[in-house]
Amino acid sequence: MGAAVGTSLWQNWSGTEHADPARTVRPASAGELAAAVAAAASDGLRVKAVGAGHSFSGIAVAEGVQVDMGGLDQVVAVDPKSGLVTVEAGMPLWRLNEVLDAHGLALENMGDIDRQTISGAISTGTHGTGDRYRGFAWQVKELRLVLADGSIVHCTEFERPELFAAARLGLGALGVIAEVTLQCVPAFRLKAVERPERLETVLDGLDDLVAENDHFEFYWFPHTDRTLTKRNNRYAMSEPSRAPGRLSYWWSEGFTENTLFEASNRVGARFPGMVPRLNRLAGRVWSAREYTDVSHKVFASPRSVVFREMEYALPREALPGVLLELKAMVERERHLVSFPVEVRFAAADDIWLSTAHGRRTAYVAVHQYHRHDHETYFKDCAAIFDAVDGRPHWGKMHALNAKKLVDRYERFEDFLAVRDEVDPDRRFANPYLERVLGE
Ligand SMILES: Cc1cc2nc3c(=O)[nH]c(=O)nc-3n(C[C@H](O)[C@H](O)[C@H](O)COP(=O)(O)OP(=O)(O)OC[C@H]3O[C@@H](n4cnc5c(N)ncnc54)[C@H](O)[C@@H]3O)c2cc1C
Numbered sequence: 001m002g003a004a005v006g007t008s009l010w011q012n013w014s015g016t017e018h019a020d021p022a023r024t025v026r027p028a029s030a031g032e033l034a035a036a037v038a039a040a041a042s043d044g045l046r047v048k049a050v051g052a053g054h055s056f057s058g059i060a061v062a063e064g065v066q067v068d069m070g071g072l073d074q075v076v077a078v079d080p081k082s083g084l085v086t087v088e089a090g091m092p093l094w095r096l097n098e099v100l101d102a103h104g105l106a107l108e109n110m111g112d113i114d115r116q117t118i119s120g121a122i123s124t125g126t127h128g129t130g131d132r133y134r135g136f137a138w139q140v141k142e143l144r145l146v147l148a149d150g151s152i153v154h155c156t157e158f159e160r161p162e163l164f165a166a167a168r169l170g171l172g173a174l175g176v177i178a179e180v181t182l183q184c185v186p187a188f189r190l191k192a193v194e195r196p197e198r199l200e201t202v203l204d205g206l207d208d209l210v211a212e213n214d215h216f217e218f219y220w221f222p223h224t225d226r227t228l229t230k231r232n233n234r235y236a237m238s239e240p241s242r243a244p245g246r247l248s249y250w251w252s253e254g255f256t257e258n259t260l261f262e263a264s265n266r267v268g269a270r271f272p273g274m275v276p277r278l279n280r281l282a283g284r285v286w287s288a289r290e291y292t293d294v295s296h297k298v299f300a301s302p303r304s305v306v307f308r309e310m311e312y313a314l315p316r317e318a319l320p321g322v323l324l325e326l327k328a329m330v331e332r333e334r335h336l337v338s339f340p341v342e343v344r345f346a347a348a349d350d351i352w353l354s355t356a357h358g359r360r361t362a363y364v365a366v367h368q369y370h371r372h373d374h375e376t377y378f379k380d381c382a383a384i385f386d387a388v389d390g391r392p393h394w395g396k397m398h399a400l401n402a403k404k405l406v407d408r409y410e411r412f413e414d415f416l417a418v419r420d421e422v423d424p425d426r427r428f429a430n431p432y433l434e435r436v437l438g439e
Pocket residue numbers: 013014048049050051052053054055056059060069089090110111112113115116117118119120121122123124125126127128171172173175176177178303393395396
């Protein structure tokens with residue numbers, strides 16, 4: 001069995017959630033993982049796997065046995081021809097990218113950072129941007145999963161298809177994933193074009209921007225009409241790399257987006273009245289640049305400024321109206337918001353609990369510096385998102401419960417039926433899952 005590594009106080013990346021589990025185990029094989037789940041069952045304890053702890057919501061909070069996935073981080077199989085890659089579930093994305101680089105492969109799409117584990121990323125519906133692309137769970141072709149009774153099962157689209165449909169984006173509610181097989185794509189480069197633009201110009205040209213670019217996103221700076229747009233387009237690896245030099249990388253990703261941004265947020269926390277002016281400054285300092293690099297180096301950046309985040313998936317057509325309402329609400333309610341609002345896009349998919357299930361999606365993420373109060377701002381934003389049937393990111397902050405969520409997901413009841421079948425005793429429940437799925 002995974003050696004118990006004792007008990008330890010745990011907190012998530014943003015410091016919004018804490019846990020004091022009865023014990024923590026760090027299995028190093030699927031067999032050890034299965035034994036740890038069986039032992040928890042015989043001790044009457046609940047089980048919760050924890051990846052990199054990057055969820056802002058309480059989804060990873062362990063009360064009984066905390067399963068640290070750090071010991072399950074090896075490559076199982078790589079088939080460069082088909083692009084199918086199997087890894088242990090605790091592998092962090094940054095390591096996965098190194099493995100894929102070595103085999104001329106890549107993840108089809110990614111979010112902003114690469115610190116998460118693959119199982120954490122798929123379990124909460126982590127996504128990037130791109131009107132023709134989908135989230136991490138879409139790339140999953142097969143899972144090896146430890147169920148509540150300690151059995152180890154495989155599932156795919158053809159083998160236990162209902163379990164697969166639920167567990168590929170399963171909120172950690174159905175079992176502990178031991179291995180994941182991903183459909184990867186040939187390695188590719190991304191050409192990044194980043195530039196400041198007016199919010200109005202972006203909203204007017206939105207249809208073309210999302211259609212003409214593989215991965216389009218933008219940040220809007222509250223209290224201003226400024227945005228920073230990011231157009232990332234895909235090229236073959238034969239396209240020459242024009243990666244930013246070390247100094248330029250440090251200036252934009254190290255200094256401007258982290259060190260200077262932290263300093264500006266600290267000033268804003270001390271003198272809230274300065275926030276609008278600081279945002280105007282940030283909108284200017286986060287300046288235009290162009291570069292070309294291997295895909296994951298463009299998708300992911302370091303993030304050292306600690307913040308709180310709520311993100312909703314909205315029907316794509318609702319986006320312009322929602323952003324204008326958000327802008328009006330921030331001024332009307334006199335919120336002081338020092339972090340930009342991030343807007344991304346995704347194609348519809350058919351994954352049961354995917355936030356993009358059945359509809360072309362726009363994601364709107366609101367953030368607040370960790371020393372600022374986020375609660376009233378997030379509550380006012382949520383009211384706007386709820387009015388258009390928004391679906392909150394499972395790994396980010398929100399206040400919805402199962403009663404509200406059931407109407408926002410066509411296959412919610414099907415998910416609950418699979419949960420009843422494979423985890424009738426709620427071995428994998430925690431307070432967050434009780435709220436969003438019911439007891
Ligand atoms: C700075 C920052 C940037 C982010 N950027 C993005 C982004 O661009 N796009 C986006 O969509 N999200 C983003 N997120 C959110 C993040 O991707 C998700 O919250 C993700 O789930 C975190 O992965 P993790 O490994 O930290 O998982 P954790 O937070 O540790 O766990 C998340 C869930 O996965 C479950 N889980 C973990 N391992 C297993 C397993 N082996 N079997 C079953 N269940 C398991 C846990 O029990 C829990 O329910 C960001 C978060 C931060 C802090």
